[in-house]
Amino acid sequence: MKIRTLAAATIAAITLVSGVANADQLDDIKKKGELVVGVLGTDEPLSFIDPKSRELVGYDVDLGRAVAQKLGVKPVFKQITLAARIPELQQGHIDLLAASLTHNKEREAQIDFSLTTFITGQKVMTKANSPIKDVSELAGKRVATAKGSSMEVNIKKAVPTANVISFDTSPQALVAMQQGKAVAFVNDEMSLVRAMVQLGDQRKDYKLLPTIISIEPLALGIKKGEAGFKKVVDDTLREMEASGKAEGLYEQWFGQKSSLKMDKRAFKFETDKVAE
Numbered sequence: 001m002k003i004r005t006l007a008a009a010t011i012a013a014i015t016l017v018s019g020v021a022n023a024d025q026l027d028d029i030k031k032k033g034e035l036v037v038g039v040l041g042t043d044e045p046l047s048f049i050d051p052k053s054r055e056l057v058g059y060d061v062d063l064g065r066a067v068a069q070k071l072g073v074k075p076v077f078k079q080i081t082l083a084a085r086i087p088e089l090q091q092g093h094i095d096l097l098a099a100s101l102t103h104n105k106e107r108e109a110q111i112d113f114s115l116t117t118f119i120t121g122q123k124v125m126t127k128a129n130s131p132i133k134d135v136s137e138l139a140g141k142r143v144a145t146a147k148g149s150s151m152e153v154n155i156k157k158a159v160p161t162a163n164v165i166s167f168d169t170s171p172q173a174l175v176a177m178q179q180g181k182a183v184a185f186v187n188d189e190m191s192l193v194r195a196m197v198q199l200g201d202q203r204k205d206y207k208l209l210p211t212i213i214s215i216e217p218l219a220l221g222i223k224k225g226e227a228g229f230k231k232v233v234d235d236t237l238r239e240m241e242a243s244g245k246a247e248g249l250y251e252q253w254f255g256q257k258s259s260l261k262m263d264k265r266a267f268k269f270e271t272d273k274v275a276e
Contacts, residue, residue, distance in 0.1 A: 026228040037064035038094035041079040045253040059253040060098035070236040083148030097221030102150040114220035121212040135211040144173035144182035237269040
């Protein structure tokens with residue numbers, strides 16, 4: 001009797017272990033009925049709080065909603081900081097990163113990426129009356145940017161002797177520059193264009209330096225090794241491209257229908273490869 005009980009317990013344990021081994025994130029998301037999407041919530045127009053509705057909206061938010069719809073589950077958005085993005089994903093606190101996330105070779109060792117969802121460059125803003133005319137002149141100067149961001153890495157590469165001061169969010173770094181705590185502010189070009197628009201009449205008091213310090217392909221972040229979930233995310237993006245929804249999303253948040261009025265979209269949702 002005891003032998004039979006032991007055998008039954010062993011079989012049950014093997015079945016349980018086998019089930020765990022076969023489970024994947026895609027199964028987990030479907031079982032719980034919700035997709036937890038990590039967003040910044042402070043980086044308009046990618047993700048931000050609409051001042052009228054007080055709801056979270058933006059380009060990244062809409063991409064997260066599209067993946068949830070594809071899966072037939074409820075989207076749940078969780079605001080995170082720039083520095084916490086990848087740890088939150090790795091620790092399973094969120095299922096998907098839609099958080100102004102640059103896809104680069106260094107990060108590929110930590111997480112997987114979807115097809116590229118946006119391409120921008122990184123530039124530097126200074127005050128219009130600053131004697132600084134280009135990026136190389138930031139040597140030895142205080143430069144503000146967001147902590148844990150690719151901007152922080154790239155400005156150090158571009159000007160190794162710059163004194164880089166990091167803040168939790170890009171808006172905080174911009175304010176630091178405006179208050180004279182730094183002579184320059186680094187961000188992606190799209191966000192800098194938006195900042196200029198929001199400055200209104202005061203935009204004449206600021207300028208963008210001409211040099212682009214890096215080209216940034218943005219993508220959705222996926223926990224490493226979750227091939228089934230990555231396929232669903234990429235399939236969602238390919239369907240958006242084929243249907244024209246991807247183009248419409250760009251026009252809504254960046255194009256002529258938006259306050260930014262950026263140039264025509266020059267990329268497609270078609271590859272998850274990036275340059276070395």
